[in-house]
Amino acid sequence: MSQQKRIETELLPFIQGASQYIGREMNMILKDHHTVSVRVAMGFPDTYAIGTGSLAMQIIYHLLNARSDTLCERVFCPWIDAADRMRAINLPLFTLESYTAVREFDIFALTVPYEMLYSNILEMLDLAGIALFSRDRKETDPLVIAGGSQMDNPEPFADFIDAAVIGDAEATLPAFIDAYKELKSQNLKRDDILLNLAKRFPWLYVPKFYKIEYNDDHTIRCVTPTIDGIALPVKREITLDLDAAPYPTAPIVPIHNVVHDRINIEIMRGCPNVCRFCHEGYTRKPVRKRSIEKIIELAKETYANTGLTEISLCSLSSADYPNLEKLFTELNDYFAPKHVSIALPSLRVEKQLQIIPSQTSKVRKAPLTIALEAGSERLRKMIHKNIDLENLKPAVLEAYRCGWRGVKLYFMVGFPGETPDDLIDLVELADEIGQWRKSIAGRPAEVNVSISFLVPKSQTPMQWLGQKSLEYFENSINILRQAVRPYRHIKLSYHDRFRSRLEAIFARGNRTLSAALYQAWKNGARFDSWDDTFQYQRWLDAFAATNTDADFFANRNFGPTEILPWDHIDISLKKSLLMSHLKEMVANAPEIKDFYSPPDV
Ligand code: SF4
Known part of the structure; x- marks a missing residue:
């Protein structure tokens, strides 16, 4: 029975939302596999509903399909019921265009916009029948290539990919496909192809060609290329002229309900x-x-x-x-x-x-939304969020006059030097913005306050700072709840603090995290960015089973001269600039001097 027939008879009748697995949308591109030299399966590691709107995916899809020598087909992470059924009937992960098994393509390209998608990528590789670890892959397996903002620190995921593209798709993929096509025609082995590509392109990171050595305290001692002629650091390539860049003006128009149609x-x-x-x-x-x-x-x-x-x-x-x-x-x-x-x-x-x-x-x-980030002016100044309340007030008043009844305010909790008073200021500011409506409508606006927890990210001045503890976040929630009680027009909502902690672990993580990630997936972790499927305990069990010290990555202040896990990825930002911004923050917030006071670099 053909793969398509099996999908229609053995899979679709047994799962929810079957239309998300069948393709056939307006502007879908279906090419004959026998008429092209390079076949790419383009994966987005979340559901069809989330991934179809991804501009990065649409750009790559059209960029590659515009070439007569290449085809690109899409694949998303099957929801849990579909994945279970596919395993039960031994049906491999397939693309939406031709229902071809992903493992039959030359390249499995993945776009990775945020940390909590890692477990879904392992799920997709496993469903595809492709070895999860790069070192275990066979000659016949596709090259697994990742791109997107998470590749600014690819290390926690480095063991699972064959290569990472550091930079914009328009600036890198045409040359990559040209080179791959040429090397494939020479019948080279996978590793020889990867080696050749790594030598040609200073923006291509092939983790297996870089050795990471560690000090006794588990910090990184050095990163060394294991072969001559490859880039160190790997340098980001960008698209400079957007007007000249190709653009997907015939994007897929989904037939299944999606988030952004x-x-x-x-x-x-x-x-x-x-x-x-x-x-x-x-x-x-x-x-x-x-x-x-x-x-x-x-x-x-x-x-x-x-x-x-x-x-x-x-x-x-x-x-x-x-x-x-x-x-x-x-x-x-x-x-x-x-x-x-x-x-x-x-x-x-x-x-x-x-x-x-x-x-x-x-x-x-x-909706009227304002990202204020911090409640007090002192903290906003420290993080360079320059919002002037004097300018804000007439703007919000005008919006109320034009009929807006409510406003959504975004704040973060967990900045260095933050005090309980800053949290009280946050609530008072939310109240003040709501009360501005009284002069127009006689009653305050409904104010939705959305709280997220600061995740210190790589390649920012915060990269050296440990995240606040879970106890700190819990305390902060209690303070905010207490403070908001007198105000009936304010509603508080929070991000999941456990997920924020995981984000910090992977944002600041190194290559040793791959064992925990693999174990968490084996424990059942997937769709970790979805509230109804995320289970922190799976991750705790994985950290325990693999002897992973999560605090080391999430909560530790990194030393100012320490080699950071992403230092060999050069995104054209000088580390000294980031350090000067960190020092400026410390200067503007004297109370965090004790928290972190880096010496001159
Ligand atoms: S730097 Fe980031 S948070 Fe600040 S305005 Fe730009 S996108 Fe928004």
Whole structure:
């Protein structure tokens, strides 16, 4: 029986949400496997509903399929019922386009945007019948290549990948595919192909060619290439000219319910701000903007190819796009008569003020959200989150006047030097912002306060700082709950602090974590970013079984001269710059001098 027949008769009738496994969407690209030289299975390690909207995945899909010598097909992590059924009937992981088994492709490419997807990647490899550890793979297995922001510190996952691409897809993949095609035609062995690729491309990290040695205290002593001629450090490659970069103007239009079913136009890459905790803010420099003309051209083309009625202008911080109003006006002039709305997902509220009048009539009213991050001005100054309440107030008042009844405020807890008073300030600020509505509507606004816990990220000034303990987070929640009690218009919600701890472990982790990760997956860990499937105990058991000291990665302050697990990945940021930002934070917050006072580097 063919693979397709088996899927239709033995899998789909027995699982929920079967339509997410069958492809056949508008703009799907199906090519003949016999007419191309390179076949890529492109994996997103979460469900179809989450992954289909991934712009990175859409870019790679169209970039590769635009080549006549290459095909690219998609695969997502099957939900638990589907995975169980696939194992029961011995059906390997397959792509949505041709239902071909992933292990039959040349390359299994994975995009990894956040830490909590690692267990899903192991699940996908296992379902595909591909050995989990790179060292165990057979000659016939595809090359397992990862990319995305988690590869700025690939080490916790290094044992499971054959290579990591450090940089933008448009700047790296065309050359990668050219080289792979040439090497494949020479019938080289896997390791020879990897070696050849690593020597050619300074942005390609092949972990098995780098030896990591450790000191007695388990910190890293040195990182050494095991062969001559490969890069140390591995250097990030970027796309400089966004206008010239290919763009997926015929994206997949899903048939299954998805989280973001809209046209995504990336207007800018990188963020001009440097909030001290923000991995994306530091690592996606320099800021690159698309021109207004190009954005409008792409939006028109994508609309014609999809018929979708919402356009999202996406970037890390759309408020900082120069000439946003002009862009907005020109888009509206064209799209408003067609009843196509424009969404502005990451606007700062000061900027919303400038366009709110037009928003009310022509544009879907996005929820009013403000990322304040810290409650006190002192902490906001320390982390470089420059929000001026004097500017904020008229903006919020204008929004209330235009009909917004509520506001969502995002805060983080766990900054160095944070005190209980800062947490009280946070609640008082939330109340104040809600009360501003009284002068307009006679009653305060509903205020949703979302609390996340600081995860110190690699390649930021926070990389040296240990995360606060779980007890600290629990205490903070209690203080906030107590403080919010008198205010009926404020609702508090929290991220899962156990998941935040795991994120810190993997954000600051090294290669030795692979044993714990493997064990956690064996314990049943998968879909760790989903509340109903995440079980912290599986991870605790895995750390215990593998003798992994989680505090060493999550809570320890790294020494100022210590070799960090990601030091051999050069994303064009000088370590001395990050250290100077850390020292500036210490200078601005004298009470954390004891917490961390690095000597001059
Ligand atoms: S504005 Fe947002 S994206 Fe930019 S650095 Fe700050 S937190 Fe990061």
